[in-house]
Amino acid sequence: METLLNKNPVREALGVGDIEFVLCSTSVYQALLMDWMRNLETGIPALLEDGIKLLVYAGEYDLICNWLGNSRWVQAMEWSGTKEFGASPELPFKVSGSEAGLLKTYGPLSFLKVHDAGHMVPMDQPEAALEMLKRWTEDSLSKTRVELESLVSSM
Known part of the structure; x- marks a missing residue:
């Protein structure tokens, strides 16, 4: 590279x-x-309350920033959507027809565990990482590329 x-x-x-x-x-x-x-989580709830989107992601094999620890702090974070986020289902994050991770989202907050990736998700799963960033910036993280294309073509 x-x-x-x-x-x-x-x-x-x-x-x-x-x-x-x-x-x-x-x-x-x-x-x-x-x-x-530094505990930067203390300022995040105010950002979420202002509607600023936050994506937290981790590779499932990351030993440095493990997905379980990240998932737990995201779930425990106190903001107005805490209960709803906790109750929201984990959905498959599909890329090119295959499950590339598990996504949990509510309002402006999303958490994605990326399958078969370690600390360097973009190096381990470049297609999934690119798709994650594209969909997140397009505000369509929970949709597949096929759903997005059919939505655009129906307009």
Whole structure:
């Protein structure tokens, strides 16, 4: 991946100039150290109350940010939709006709456990990760690509 992303034609297409891609940037790591071990969940309920969408996702084999721990803090978070989120079903997240994960969503809050992925979901499941981001930004995370295409074609 680093070799591909550092080829001149790819960097030109991405418009990044001479910036070299590195898998784990020490500069980014250093910049984020102030957020290390801070409880950022305390500010999230206010964002949800304002209708700001939040997607929390984790690979089912992630040992660093395990899906179960993430699922539990999301479920325990106190906001006006706590009960409804807790009662909402886990639905299959399908990509290209196959189940790529399990999705739980209510209002602006979504939690997705991505199957067969570890800490680096986009590297382990690139198609599922791309589809997750596309649907989330399109506000259609719980719909499949086929449902979206048929919706558009019926307009």
